[in-house]
Amino acid sequence: MAYAVTQACCNDASCVSVCPVNCIHPTPEEREFGSTEMVHIDPRICIDCGACADACPVDAVKPIDLLRGPEEAYAALNAAWYDGTEPQEWGPPHFPAAPPAGARDLRVAVVGTGPSAGYAAQALVTAGVRVTMVERLSEAGGLIRFGVAPDHPGTRRIGSRFAALREHPRVKTRLGVEVGRDVTHQQLLRDHDAVLYAVGASDHRRLDVPGEELPGVVPARRLVGWYNGHPDAPRSVPLDTERAVVAGVGNVALDVARVLLTDPDRLAGTDIARPALAALRDSRIREVVLLGRRGPEHAAYSNSEMLELEHHPDLDVVRTEEPLADLPPAERPRVVLAFSSTLAAIEGEGRAERVRLVRPTGPETLEAGLVVPAIGFRGAPVPGLPFDDATGTVPHEAGRVVGGAAERAYVVGWIKRGPSGGIGANRQCAEETVATLLADVAALSARR
Structure with a gap:
């Protein structure tokens, strides 16, 4: 029964240093380490000792036979990383350098x-x-x-x-x-x-578009702080709108969309800030549109984050290249991925009410009372x-x-x-x- 690394992987390589058969890659010494989302266990070599699972600080390493639901995909994802490669030989043990005198x-x-x-x-x-x-x-x-x-x-x-x-x-x-x-x-x-x-x-990176300072424009850093109870976060977030627009398609953007649309009863069992949970119970948001300036191949989100979103029990995920106004009404909450879309301006009388977009199908205006820039931190x-x-x-x-x-x-x-x-x-x-x-x-x- 081999083990597999799953979504929660923090990529700190604690598991690499304890593996007795060198079956977890990439290691910090390998070139790919800085560019992969997670480490992977080679099922051809894994001896099922469980040392990696014991060392993992986030419980991301699990026996393949115990994977359930969306996590089942990680058995194949781990194995696929080694396709076309020969099993690695054992490497020399690594011992940290002794601290200097004094x-x-x-x-x-x-x-x-x-x-x-x-x-x-x-x-x-x-x-x-x-x-x-x-x-x-x-x-x-x-x-x-x-x-x-x-x-x-x-x-x-x-x-x-x-x-x-x-x-x-x-x-x-x-x-x-x-x-x-x-x-x-x-x-x-x-x-x-x-x-x-x-x-x-x-700090956060700015969109540098007209209307960015309007009330109702809440940078992702501040919105995340709001639902996590950060003392510097806003006391409230406008949820009195049926649609939110998130500029960005990274992991933080997906987090924001998921939290905004998850059933509050499900969130009640988490560490979410209680004022945020109360506000989400009264939220009118039914759709979150994620805007990616380039195509899906350039999206910054990780595969594991997207897998979680696609298998989420409370929402649907829609990808479209058609005009957003042509989407039929949804029966339940949904995340809309709109790639090759540029946010040109945010408009409204005294607050954010709509966004102007440039998309492959032409310019569009979309109603949205909450706009979340999620294009990176600074x-x-x-x-x-x-x-x-x-x-x-x-x-x-x-x-x-x-x-x-x-x-x-x-x-x-x-x-x-x-x-x-x-x-x-x-x-x-x-x-x-x-x-x-x-x-x-x-x-x-x-x-x-």
Whole structure:
């Protein structure tokens, strides 16, 4: 009974390091690792030991014989990844490099408590470093707590790993402390040997179309924060409309569409914010139109996210190249995928009421009282650090901040590499930055 990796895969490769027969690929050392949605188990080699399932932080690895419903497709998806390849030979064991001398005497401040901060703190603690995690909000968790859809409990489960880490005797957590408001970089350096920033991408990319500032236009970042209870999110979202238009076809866009159309009774068993759940019970939205500027082959959503949407019990999925106004009325809630469609303007008297589109069939006007830009996130400047406005990142060399006055500053996650990659991508990113930090300390100690 071989195992298979399923939708919830966070791609942090925890399973790769424990597999005794090297049957999980791509590994972090392989070129494909940065471009695949998930890792895959080769059923030809799997010896059914279950080590990968035990190591998986999000319970994404399951025996093939136990897959049910939409998850059954993952048996074939895992096997298909190896089509035309020869079974891999066992690779040499990988042992992490020993921390440099003096690491156990270090104190490092990690700004943020999301996944990139968690992986960085994990690597630092493993090296014996004492860590202070600094979070501007009154609740820890970052992207895992406030960015993952509430109906994805498997993905959220990785948060328990980082919560346990924050209880480690060498880790302290300071909540409600914002760098630039409550404390400066230099002040952090008084008590720490270095400061590592894991602040994510806290802004959103703009559509730059007329009407973008109208009430009823709610960027995906803010809407996701609304249904997850983020303290900075809007208190309400306009749901008094039969149609919502989402500009974008990435995973966040699919999350938004799914949450807006899921039966609230189903959402009641999740961690969704209770005010949002109450509002969704009174929602009039019956259709969510997702706009992709290019064809479906360029869509940014993952196969697993689309599989979940297509098998959702509460809604239908429709793809169309015809004029949207020609779609027949739906008997139940639906998601409409409209590719090769450009949002040209948002119009309305005092609020968003309709959108003007440019589609292969010609210009169209579509009624919509809720418009959600979901075309990506963007990093915001960090007080005291240099900032590249073109990329929305902090300039760095392997995680070490360069080009500014801030000393002993390091970055990890989206503020380092831009808003790309899922939760698991932060593991390798963090390990690179921590390796740089520890090497800098070793070099400094050698010169003393």
